[in-house]
Amino acid sequence: MRIKITTDNRLGLSKEILALLAENDIDVKKVEVEIGLMFVETEPVEKHLAATIASRLMKIPNVKWVENISLMPTRERNLFLTSLLNAITDPVVGVNNKGHIIYYNDMAGENFKISENKLTELKDIFQQDDWASIVDTAASGNMPVNIKTVSGSMLVEVQAITQKSQKTVGAVLVFHKPESITTRSHLIEGAEISGFDKLISYDEKMLDVINRASHMGNIDTPLIIYGESGAGKKTIAQAIHHSGKRKNMLFSTIDCSISNPQQLEVELFGLANPVSGKAGLLEISDGGTVFIRSIADMPENCQRKLSDFINNKFFYRVNGKIKKEPNIKIIASNTEPLQKFVENNRFNKELFYSLDITRLLVPPLRERKEDIEPIASHFLSQFSNQSGKEINGMSFEALNKIKTYFWPGNITQLKDTLFKASMLADTETITSENIEIDGHAHIESSLENKTLSQAVSEFERHFLEHWYQKYPSTRKLANQLGVSHTTIAQKLNKYKIN
CATH class of the missing domain: 3.30.70.260 (ACT domain)
Known part of the structure; x- marks a missing residue:
């Protein structure tokens, strides 16, 4: 009863x-x-x-x-939970704070040989000694990690279960088999991933870059991508990843210009510590691709260590003694050629030679005039779908305005400008008044009466004014534009930008 x-x-x-x-x-x-x-x-x-x-x-x-x-x-709740877990096609495991498995779905039972008669401890699922630190990394970083299990290599996501006192009482682990993953990179990037078929270009130089890049997906050698900020270096890197044999594994990004120099080595290579050890991005992304942005800003010790890893195929965590041998494709990017940093003893020569085997140069948007209109149409269609606001196109004046602008921030700036314009538009058509571009009218109307030196100075001033609004620190602005802190300080003083 x-x-x-x-x-x-x-x-x-x-x-x-x-x-x-x-x-x-x-x-x-x-x-x-x-x-x-x-x-x-x-x-x-x-x-x-x-x-x-x-x-x-x-x-x-x-x-x-x-x-x-x-x-x-x-x-009743257990039956609902069991039905919910079994509806998930990936293995799901729930553990208490002692590491005992207390919940699991059918896929977990099948993959890890768990049964009601034999409840397994979490450690029995993994086949590598440092599994605990890797799982902790996934939980603390809120990102998936690659880990070896009794059922093969998998990505695992970890969500800690805490009480109101913030005490951890357990965790839920979701495992993903590589073959079941189409585009897992969004788990780290938080962005839609595009392959080469999604890249928009009619420009001969850009089409040549895309053609060369399309052959690099299955090549394991590192490569370097050059181009101005916002030109599409990361998009090309993602397309290379998703066109090759690593497409079902992680595409991870680290930005040397914004990462703490003291922490960058730990973020990339991990930390060996019995209490607070963690896996670095290279371990987490085993089998996938690591995209290193603004590599010229990488600290010297990290440059040496990365060069050794590329040449020897292994590394040690910070303070570690155990070899780590992840299978990783390295793609780096920078706004300026690394050659000049090498000549000024600001970049490791061995690392430069390793990366410079294969290089790509992404042209700036101002050199791809015929791409501006189709790219703009793509963004407006995207904004319309996301916001539910009907945007049917641009007026002739608006189109002419974006075609004649220099776009110092390239595609990123174009996207931001059009997003703002779509929000400001009162009708289904974007007008010239909706396109807010710093200094556009002044540049366009006055260049004909300028000498080359005057025109270059005027463009430089507007360029710096634009980026200084986003990076109001001379050091951050220097990192973003790929020049020295002293150069930026002198330019800002010259044009009285503050």
């Missing part, structure tokens, strides 16, 4: 209910209590006795209603 008793709260009420059942020699198996509710499961009883018990329970003060139920609440 299973019954649900609705009550008003009263001290001693539960004791009276249980006493009534005991008087009738009914063995109580389970009791669950919630506010205003009491659920009781007993041994099987005959119908007439069950009816009598229900009638007598209703006579107890503060008992409002008694009804039969098919399942106890905990059992």
Whole structure:
């Protein structure tokens, strides 16, 4: 017999209910209590006795209603949870704070040989000694990691379960087999990934870059991509990754210009520590691609270590003694050629030679005039779909405005400008007034009367004004534009930009 008793709260009420059942020699198996509710499961009883018990329970003060139920609440929730977990086609495991598996779905049972008769400890799922630090990295960094299991190499996502006191009481782990992953890179990047078929260009130079890049997906040698900020270096790198044999594995990014120099080595190579050890990006991305942005800003010690890894195929974590041998494709990028940094003793020569085996140069948007209109149409269609706001195109004046602008921030700036324009537009057509570009009218109307030196200076001033709004620190601006801090300080002083 299973019954649900609705009550008003009263001290001693539960004791009276249980006493009534005991008087009738009914063995109580389970009791669950919630506010205003009491659920009781007993041994099987005959119908007439069950009816009598229900009638007598209703006579107890503060008992409002008694009804039969098919399942106890905990059992019902467990069935719903089991059904939900089994609807997930990836293995899912729940563990307590001691590492004992307390929940798992059918896929986890099948992949890791877990059964109700033999509940496995979490450590039995993995086949590498440092599994605990890798799982901790996934949990603390809120990102998937690559890890070796008894069922082969998998990506695992970890969500810690905490109490209100922030004490961790367990975790949920979701495993993904590489063959079930189409584009897992969004787990780290948080962005839609595009292959070569999604790249938009009619420009001969850009088409040549795309053609060369399309042959690099299955080549394991490192490569360097040059180009101005916002020109599309990362998009090309993603397309290379997704066109090759690593497409089902992680595409991870680290930006040397914004990462803490003291922490960059740990972020990339990991830390060996029995208490707070963690896997670095190279380990996490085993089998995939690591894209290193603004590599000229990488600290000297990291440059040496990365060069050694590329040449020797292994590295050690910071303070570590165990060899790490992840299978990684390295793609680096920079706004300026590394050759000049090597000549000024600001970049490791061996690393330069390793990266410079294969190089790509992405042309700036101002050199791809015929690409501006189709790229703009793509962005406007994208914004329209995302916002639900109907955008049918641009006026002739608006189109002419974006075609004649220099676009110092390249495709990134074009995208930001059009997004703002689509939000400002009162009609389905983007007008020239909706296109807010710093200094556009001044540049366009006055260049004909300038000498080359004056025109270059005017462009340089507007260029710096634009980027200084986004990076109001001379050091950050220097990193972004790929020049020295001293050069930026002198230019800002020259044009009185502050």
